[in-house]
Amino acid sequence: MTCTVVTVSRSLAAGGEEIGFTAAMELGFRYADEEIIVRAAEAAGVSPQTVAEIERTPGILGRVLDAMLTTPLYPEGWTAGYASSLSETKAGYEDLIRRVVRQTAAEGGVVIVAHAAGVPLTGTGGVLRAFVTASRETRIARLVSETQIGQSLARKTVDESDRQRREYLRRFYDVRKELPTYYDLVLNTDVLTVSAAVPLLVGAAKSI
Numbered sequence: 001m002t003c004t005v006v007t008v009s010r011s012l013a014a015g016g017e018e019i020g021f022t023a024a025m026e027l028g029f030r031y032a033d034e035e036i037i038v039r040a041a042e043a044a045g046v047s048p049q050t051v052a053e054i055e056r057t058p059g060i061l062g063r064v065l066d067a068m069l070t071t072p073l074y075p076e077g078w079t080a081g082y083a084s085s086l087s088e089t090k091a092g093y094e095d096l097i098r099r100v101v102r103q104t105a106a107e108g109g110v111v112i113v114a115h116a117a118g119v120p121l122t123g124t125g126g127v128l129r130a131f132v133t134a135s136r137e138t139r140i141a142r143l144v145s146e147t148q149i150g151q152s153l154a155r156k157t158v159d160e161s162d163r164q165r166r167e168y169l170r171r172f173y174d175v176r177k178e179l180p181t182y183y184d185l186v187l188n189t190d191v192l193t194v195s196a197a198v199p200l201l202v203g204a205a206k207s208i
Contacts, residue, residue, distance in 0.1 A: 002126050002208055003126050003206065003208035004108035005105045005108060005126060006027070006110075006111040007128070008020035008131075009114070009117070009118055009131045010114065010133065011134065011161070011165070012143070012157070013142045013143045013158065014189050015132060015134075015189045015194050016113060016114075016132035016133075017113055019189075019201060020111050020132075021111075022194065023201045027111070028109070030109060030110050031111050032111065032112045033112070034048070036100055036112065036114075036115050036117075037051050037052050039103075039104070040097050040100045043100065044093065044096055051093060054093045055097065055115070055168070094172050097115065098120050101115055101120055101121070102120060105117070105121055105124065108126070116168060116169055116172060116173060116175075118130075118182060119169070119175065120173070122182070126208065128201075128205045129183045130183060130185040130187060131185070131187070132187045133188060134188060135188075135190050140154045140155050141154075143158060
């Protein structure tokens with residue numbers, strides 16, 4: 001097997017996290033999702049929560065950086081000058097997360113879930129890029145079943161997650177329209193269960 005990295009992009013409530021984690025166990029790879037956030041935070045000298053909020057919410061970046069310049073939110077060794085530089089470029093954290101994704105992939109033996117990791121790794125040898133998704137209706141029903149929230153809130157949650165995902169691709173990678181060709185394998189969990197999807201992902205990784 002020459003595949004050393006699997007990236008799993010996923011829609012909310014499609015089962016991507018569980019599929020990615022189980023596949024990592026079967027491949028003997030480590031699982032990286034929050035690790036990307038933690039490593040980026042360590043490199044920037046800020047809390048993982050700060051980086052996570054910047055990833056999740058477009059528009060919060062400026063407010064966070066402004067706060068960093070005026071309040072003691074950063075540990076010793078983190079300079080206001082660097083924070084100012086990040087604020088000026090407006091893309092400092094985005095660049096940092098992309099670099100962490102590439103560094104994590106370069107270490108090999110990893111399944112990276114989320115962070116649109118397949119995009120910056122396109123064309124990289126030994127990488128399998130997968131997308132786990134399902135129809136809007138299936139994901140809404142699954143969210144209602146798994147969280148016991150109402151239908152209306154589940155619908156709003158799925159729609160907002162999809163909107164943020166589109167915005168993330170545009171903001172981080174200038175992707176205006178996501179195409180199936182961005183991925184080597186697309187798993188639709190409308191019909192596929194997690195137990196059925198995992199062997200497909202593992203088999204694809206082993207075939208590279």
